[in-house]
Amino acid sequence: MTAGNGPVGAEAGRGRMRAAAFRRTDLRPLAVAALVWAVMAVPLVALLAIAASAVGATWPHLLRSVLPGATVTTLLLMAGVGLLTAVTGVGTAWLVAVCRFPGRRALEWALVLPLAIPTYLVAFAYMEIFDYTGPVQGAVRALFGFHTAREYWFPEIRSLPGAIFAMSAVLYPYVYLTTRILFLMQSARVMEVARTLGATPWRLFLRIALPMARPAIAVGVSLALMETINDIGAVDFFGVRTLTFAVYHTWLNRADLAGAAQLALVLLLLVLLLIYAERSARGRQRFHAAFGGQEPAPTFVLEGWRAFGAAAACFVPVAIGFLMPAALLADYATRRMEQFLDPAILDAALHSVTLAAATAVATVLVAFALAYAARLSRLGAVGLFARLAATGYAVPGTVLAVGILIPMAALDNRIDAAARALFGVSTGLLVTGSGAAIVYACSVRFLAIAYGSLDAGFTKISRHLDMVARTFGRRPGRILAEIHLPLMRRAMTAAALLVFVDTMKELSATVLLRPFDFETLATLVYGAVARGAFEDAAPAALVIVAIGVLPLVLLLGSGLEGAAGSGRRSGDQADRSSGMSR
Known part of the structure; x- marks a missing residue:
């Protein structure tokens, strides 16, 4: 009996086929994904080590008086x-x-x-708006003839x-x-059936x-x-x-x-x-509703006072969350026009842009x-x-800062020791x-923001393009350069833009990890408000707002769905979790 014709031969043949299939599975994507995960997990591992190193009565004191x-x-x-x-x-x-x-x-x-x-x-804007010297209390005193704060009651901002009001507004x-x-x-x-059965818009x-x-939701x-x-600035301002x-x-x-720690x-x-x-709340929800893209949801045409009420209900959040704070910042900034050329603001702006650009890249x-590793590999581990x-978005900046400090300081010491030993010079921090x-x-x-955008972009590129390119003898490197990169350019630009803006606004990690005598626009505003110099903080604050508005305008130019989906993929998550099929 030959090995190729009997049961033993057949089993050996299947084994060779499995081995060949395993060899065809490129393990490099797995190595890339595992390496990225390991690098991203360093702060959390260091955080555990720092917390375990505590000695004395630190934890009992925190548990009793702080926690x-x-x-x-x-x-x-x-x-x-x-709720709000x-x-x-x-x-x-x-x-x-x-x-x-309308x-x-x-x-x-x-x-x-x-x-x-x-x-x-x-928070900075509404402290000024609702403060005793602000426009709201000033109008109350002028309207009712009050002269001091003791003559009337006004809620403490x-x-x-x-804090709940201001944070919910944005x-x-x-x-x-x-x-x-x-x-x-x-x-x-579904909605038409409900309306046929007599459901009012409110009941619907x-x-x-x-x-x-x-x-x-x-x-x-x-x-x-x-x-x-994650916030640290607003809660500090509001006490x-x-x-x-x-x-x-x-x-x-x-x-x-x-x-x-x-x-x-x-x-x-x-x-x-x-x-x-x-996830538990979403996991228990299962709704199956067909949406073919040709039957839009029924609409209700509002007229008269209902139309006015709807427009007002949508305008008020915009006014509270954007127009009023932006108007106050613009007003204060016009009183400090010379500060736009202040070397401190220029240096802070340069630092912010440099850090944001480096982070985006x-x-x-x-x-x-x-995302490319996940596309290339069929292994579930990838x-x-x-x-x-990509779960770092859920980790507050202060937590990351605590976990990053010790590993980065250790890396600084190793680099300095190596430079001293090899070249006789000190690199410092x-x-x-x-x-x-x-x-x-x-x-x-x-x-998570960048990965969501790029992963969504890759899903729009048919794998058949890769197969055709391989048929014509293109190697993976040329496929990446000639097909994937050109097609992913918009997704990469959107991801970089979103990361750039979020880094410009980031305060929690920046205020804890910044080098000595190193200011960004965010820390400059935070420091000025902490000192009570509200008007001095306005120019830097207005620059942050301007930088934040521009990407939103660019993203909204292609529709709200693109703005939402290219960033945090919130809509895609909601879609998948609800079980609805388009």
């Missing part, structure tokens, strides 16, 4: 922001998606503009409710974008549209809450002592890095619980490598490593002293 109050305050802030962003985002999304009224098209994109303003700038677009997409996708037939919204939009609210947890501020205070003011782990645990709750390159590497640590932190945090 309870900070945790309660953080949860109350999250509850308030979550959900109400505002869902309400405005429903109005612009299924109702027709000004709807302009308001449809204007409702996204608050994303251009960082939370700490809105520097408070937890004030974070509701996360909910608006995701729910608007889902409202547009909902089946026209409550009984049909709102339950079907729950997955999208969960995605949008979770994104808003992640930004709430709200959250866990994020406790990490900052423990590290810098108490000089207790280990204690800050322990608080950061509690904050990270809170984020993980938020992610789990959001590094993040897009890493995200492209991840996709798993890619998803794990080459990494942490140059701002590279900030680039690293922002790349870890914003990799």
Whole structure:
């Protein structure tokens, strides 16, 4: 019996086929994805090591005097922001998606503009607007003839409710974008049947549209809450002592890095619980509604006072979240026109642009490598490593900063020791002293944005193009250069633009990792407001807003769906989680 004809031969043949198939599976994409994940996981591993190194009574003291109050305050802030962003985002999304009224098209994109303003700038603006010397209280005194603050009561803006109001004003677009997409996708037939059975628009919204939009609402609210947890500037301005501020205070003011790491782990645990709750809420929702793209959802034409009310309901969030803060900053900036040429602002702007550009380039390159590896390989581990590497957006900047400091300092020491041994020169703080640590932190945090854009871009490129190119003898390198890169140019540009803008606005990691005597526009505004020099902060703040608005205008030029999908893929997540098929 020959080996090729009997059972033994057949088994050997199948073994050789499996071995050949395994050899054909290129393990380089797996190595790339695993390496990127390992680099992105370094801050969290270091955070655990720093927290474990604590000695003495650090943790009992934090547990007794810091953690309870900070945790309660953080949860109350999250509850308030979550509720207000959900109400505002869902309400405005429903109005612009299924109702027709004057000004709807302009308001449809204007409702996204608050994303251009960082939370700490809105906090700065509303402290001025509602302060005793501000225009609102000034109008109250003029109207009723009051002369001192003791003669009337006015709500204190520097408070937890004030922080909830200001942060919700700029974070509701996360909910608006995701729910608007889902409202547009909902089946026209389902709604028409409900209307045939006598459902009023209000009942249609409550009984049909709102339950079907729950997955999208969960995605949008979770994104808003992640930004709430990450914030350090607004909560500091309003005097709200959250866990994020406790990490900052423990590290810098108490000089207790280990204690800050322990608080950061509690904050990270809170984020993980938020992610789990959001995914559990979406996972229990399953809606199947056909949407072929030819049956738009039924619309309600509003007239008279209803049309005016709808337009006002959509205009008020835009006015509160963008127009009023931008107008105040512009007014203050016109009084300090000479500061636009101030060397301090010019240096801060140069630092901000340099860091943002470096972060955008590094993040897009890493995200492209991840997305390309996931495209080339059929191994499930590649996709798993890619998803794990892109979860940094859920990690607050303060947590990343604590975890990055020790590894970067150790790398600085090794580079300096090697330079001394080989060349007899000292390099000093080459990494942490140059701002590279900030680039690293922002790349870890914003990799999800770039990866989402590029992964979505790759899904639009048919694999048949790769097969045809291979048929003509093109090797993978030439396929990448001649096919993939040209077709991915727009997705890469959008990803770089979004990462650039988010890095320009980033404060939490920057304020903790910046080198000595190194200012960005964000830290310059933060420092000026902390000193009470509100008008001096306006020029730098206005530059940040201008830089944030331009990319939004460019992205909105191709439609709201492109702006939402090219960044955080919120709409795609809501689509998949709801089980709806287009």
